[in-house]
Amino acid sequence: MALNHRAAVSLSRKEPRGPRWRFCPVLLGRVIATFACSGEKEVNLAVQDAKAAFKIWSQKSGMERCRVLLEAARIIRERRDEIATVETINNGKSIFEARWDIDTSWQCLEYYAGLAGSMAGEHIQLPGGSFGYTRREPLGVCVGIGAWNYPFQIACWKSAPALACGNAMIFKPSPFTPVSVLLLAEIYTEAGVPPGLFNVVQGGAATGQFLCLHRDVAKVSFTGSVPTGSKIMEMAAKGIKPITLELGGKSPLIIFSDCDLENAVKGALMANFLTQGEVCCNGTRVFVQKEILEKFTKEVVKLTQGIKIGDPLLEGTRMGPLINRPHLERVLGFIKLAKEQGAKVLCGGDVYVPEDPKLKDGYYMRPCVLTDCRDDMTCVREEIFGPVMSILSFDTEAEVLERANNTTFGLAAGVFTRDIQRAHRVVAGLQAGMCFINNYNVSPVELPFGGYKKSGFGRENGRVTIEYYSQLKTVCVEMGDVESAF
Ligand SMILES: NC(=O)c1ccc[n+]([C@@H]2O[C@H](COP(=O)([O-])OP(=O)(O)OC[C@H]3O[C@@H](n4cnc5c(N)ncnc54)[C@H](O)[C@@H]3O)[C@@H](O)[C@H]2O)c1
Numbered sequence: 001m002a003l004n005h006r007a008a009v010s011l012s013r014k015e016p017r018g019p020r021w022r023f024c025p026v027l028l029g030r031v032i033a034t035f036a037c038s039g040e041k042e043v044n045l046a047v048q049d050a051k052a053a054f055k056i057w058s059q060k061s062g063m064e065r066c067r068v069l070l071e072a073a074r075i076i077r078e079r080r081d082e083i084a085t086v087e088t089i090n091n092g093k094s095i096f097e098a099r100w101d102i103d104t105s106w107q108c109l110e111y112y113a114g115l116a117g118s119m120a121g122e123h124i125q126l127p128g129g130s131f132g133y134t135r136r137e138p139l140g141v142c143v144g145i146g147a148w149n150y151p152f153q154i155a156c157w158k159s160a161p162a163l164a165c166g167n168a169m170i171f172k173p174s175p176f177t178p179v180s181v182l183l184l185a186e187i188y189t190e191a192g193v194p195p196g197l198f199n200v201v202q203g204g205a206a207t208g209q210f211l212c213l214h215r216d217v218a219k220v221s222f223t224g225s226v227p228t229g230s231k232i233m234e235m236a237a238k239g240i241k242p243i244t245l246e247l248g249g250k251s252p253l254i255i256f257s258d259c260d261l262e263n264a265v266k267g268a269l270m271a272n273f274l275t276q277g278e279v280c281c282n283g284t285r286v287f288v289q290k291e292i293l294e295k296f297t298k299e300v301v302k303l304t305q306g307i308k309i310g311d312p313l314l315e316g317t318r319m320g321p322l323i324n325r326p327h328l329e330r331v332l333g334f335i336k337l338a339k340e341q342g343a344k345v346l347c348g349g350d351v352y353v354p355e356d357p358k359l360k361d362g363y364y365m366r367p368c369v370l371t372d373c374r375d376d377m378t379c380v381r382e383e384i385f386g387p388v389m390s391i392l393s394f395d396t397e398a399e400v401l402e403r404a405n406n407t408t409f410g411l412a413a414g415v416f417t418r419d420i421q422r423a424h425r426v427v428a429g430l431q432a433g434m435c436f437i438n439n440y441n442v443s444p445v446e447l448p449f450g451g452y453k454k455s456g457f458g459r460e461n462g463r464v465t466i467e468y469y470s471q472l473k474t475v476c477v478e479m480g481d482v483e484s485a486f
């Protein structure tokens with residue numbers, strides 16, 4: 001059945017014993033929940049519900065929608081710790097970080113609540129008293145398809161602008177992290193959205209395909225890998241549907257010798273080790289100017305070795321387990337290949353077995369720093385999506401800019417330097433949608449986020465995203481007589 005806010009409570013948990021959410025696939029290597037996948041029939045029902053809800057919601061004024069979104073934001077804030085706990089169990093990221101995700105989630109709802117009330121068109125004067133005006137109108141039923149690394153946050157970053165613009169949204173989370181988004185559905189309902197306006201369906205590729213190919217779906221916003229993004233684009237092309245693609249990356253982080261070293265080292269860790277390194281915009285190619293290579297590397301290794309790995313529900317933990325065993329093995333495979341290709345492991349890169357015996361089947365590994373890397377190595381070219389930093393050295397600004405851009409991805413990039421002119425010159429030359437100067441992986445919701453090149457198109461967050469969830473209608477008004485050609 002399609003899981004929506006009403007069905008959210010019907011999850012069947014295989015192991016409901018012990019503290020309610022403690023049984024978790026990533027923490028302990030066990031199943032916490034089983035869901036029935038939504039097939040074509042269920043997807044049709046979800047679309048039907050969403051269409052009915054859209055009729056009501058799209059007629060509301062921006063201020064009315066604003067109030068509902070603000071209420072939903074308030075509930076998320078109030079339930080922050082509970083949602084963060086569910087997200088930690090859902091994904092494996094530390095509770096410390098999950099709270100940050102929940103914060104950017106309610107902030108996103110607040111931000112688009114504010115914009116909902118200010119959406120407006122233009123009035124254009126024409127000759128003879130005639131005039132035209134534009135209306136910004138919603139698209140209809142939008143689909144959101146999410147990845148497993150930021151399950152709750154992704155659902156908020158898609159649904160908040162969608163709902164603010166007057167659309168309905170059907171959201172499909174990754175089957176690896178199906179749980180937390182149900183809380184969002186519950187919260188929207190409590191806040192007062194019409195039933196079915198934010199509807200959750202569960203499943204994998206087949207469910208996603210039913211959604212993308214559905215004739216009554218007006219738009220698809222997708223977060224995930226490049227190969228799946230390409231399939232989404234093909235399906236959307238069949239129905240001439242607009243899409244937003246938030247895809248993968250292999251982003252450069254450039255550390256110039258005049259940087260504030262302490263901040264640059266902290267920035268490099270932020271760029272590589274949040275959410276066990278499973279972050280699309282991570283700056284995994286760390287280019288360090290030769291003069292400071294040794295000092296920088298030593299400090300990075302020292303801090304990396306100090307990262308507390310273990311039970312992500314404990315306050316002190318900063319790195320939890322990876323998402324699943326095949327992914328852990330894939331990441332370890334990249335490290336093995338890096339060594340074969342000549343890279344040197346300075347720390348980590350191996351399986352970590354926590355002392356707590358109940359965690360022994362979790363998918364933990366030690367964060368890894370690789371040096372002696374070259375641009376042609378697999379670890380430098382491909383997205384690993386795990387806690388693996390590759391350090392490369394460079395001499396000049398022109399050289400590093402060319403090497404940084406030598407990739408098919410273009411999601412993010414970072415520069416650490418005290419030279420403000422150089423900072424702006426370098427980011428102007430970087431082929432990436434999200435650039436950071438003297439920081440990395442911060443995400444204020446006011447700033448648009450999205451990629452260049454194969455990292456996708458369209459944006460999430462920021463004012464511009466309103467354009468991706470609405471369409472412009474032009475109305476031409478004649479105040480005189482029709483001047484006919486016939
Ligand atoms: N740019 C961003 O904002 C961003 C954010 C998070 C993750 N990512 C990227 O996501 C990837 C990791 O996530 P993942 O492994 O979940 O990606 P994925 O592409 O395997 O899956 C993403 C989603 O697409 C669904 N899906 C899979 N095949 C489908 C199909 N044929 N039709 C419709 N839906 C389909 C999955 O069930 C899942 O919900 C990485 O490459 C990462 O960089 C990007």
Ligand SMILES: C[N+](C)(C)CCCC=O
Pocket residue numbers: 149150274278279280281441442443
């Ligand atoms: C919140 N971050 C760290 C900027 C990640 C955004 C989503 C990418 O995976």
